[in-house]
Amino acid sequence: AQSVTQLDSQVPVFEEAPVELRCNYSSSVSVYLFWYVQYPNQGLQLLLKYLSGSTLVESINGFEAEFNKSQTSFHLRKPSVHISDTAEYFCAVTRDQGGKLIFGQGTELSVKP
Amino acid sequence: GAGVSQSPSNKVTEKGKDVELRCDPISGHTALYWYRQSLGQGLEFLIYFQGNSAPDKSGLPSDRFSAERTGGSVSTLTIQRTQQEDSAVYLCASSLQARDRGGAFFGQGTRLTVV
Numbered sequence: 001a002q003s004v005t006q007l008d009s010q011v012p013v014f015e016e017a018p019v020e021l022r023c024n025y026s027s028s029v030s031v032y033l034f035w036y037v038q039y040p041n042q043g044l045q046l047l048l049k050y051l052s053g054s055t056l057v058e059s060i061n062g063f064e065a066e067f068n069k070s071q072t073s074f075h076l077r078k079p080s081v082h083i084s085d086t087a088e089y090f091c092a093v094t095r096d097q098g099g100k101l102i103f104g105q106g107t108e109l110s111v112k113p
Numbered sequence: 114g115a116g117v118s119q120s121p122s123n124k125v126t127e128k129g130k131d132v133e134l135r136c137d138p139i140s141g142h143t144a145l146y147w148y149r150q151s152l153g154q155g156l157e158f159l160i161y162f163q164g165n166s167a168p169d170k171s172g173l174p175s176d177r178f179s180a181e182r183t184g185g186s187v188s189t190l191t192i193q194r195t196q197q198e199d200s201a202v203y204l205c206a207s208s209l210q211a212r213d214r215g216g217a218f219f220g221q222g223t224r225l226t227v228v
Binding site: 006034036042043044045046049090092100101102103104105106 | 146148154155156158161169171172204206216217218219220221222
């Protein structure tokens with residue numbers, strides 16, 4: 001069975017600072033990986049995904065994540081955060097052959113001026 | 114509609130009552146998921162429907178919980194004899210097909226409060 005661990009429940013940072021939100025997964029089979037974002041009082045939205053190919057994937061708002069198979073990680077990074085990035089971020093995994101989407105516990109990113 | 118629709122958006126019920134939560138997935142999406150999100154918790158997987166296959170019910174926390182998906186479209190999550198610990202936001206999501214890893218689209222959720 002797959003599982004996801006997000007090591008940090010809360011990450012406070014100042015505006016324009018870099019940030020890394022950590023995600024590790026466990027699985028005995030090939031997986032697909034996702035990051036979802038939940039802004040305050042809003043629903044979950046897909047931020048970016050790794051399916052195959054290049055291990056570095058990017059979102060339209062400057063986030064990127066790198067799939068590292070040897071370390072079973074899919075950490076999310078942004079070189080310079082904005083106040084508007086304040087949200088909860090969820091890492092998720094599923095088997096590449098289909099099946100349920102399993103989420104981590106979430107990381108609350110709080111960007112301060 | 115354009116997105117996943119859930120109803121009601123809010124539900125307050127008395128302990129011991131049964132509740133039904135509804136999910137209308139995006140038209141044509143064959144995969145449908147139910148999750149539960151409690152305060153300070155992650156997204157707890159409840160149940161997964163994929164086409165005509167038998168649903169994956171491995172996440173349902175007790176036999177008080179059940180879900181149906183009629184005609185491969187609308188789904189209803191039923192909680193019988195509700196308890197206070199059932200209070201949470203119940204999220205529904207759908208995706209195009211099991212092998213389409215484009216990502217699941219989520220509804221706004223139903224906030225259930227058991228008093």
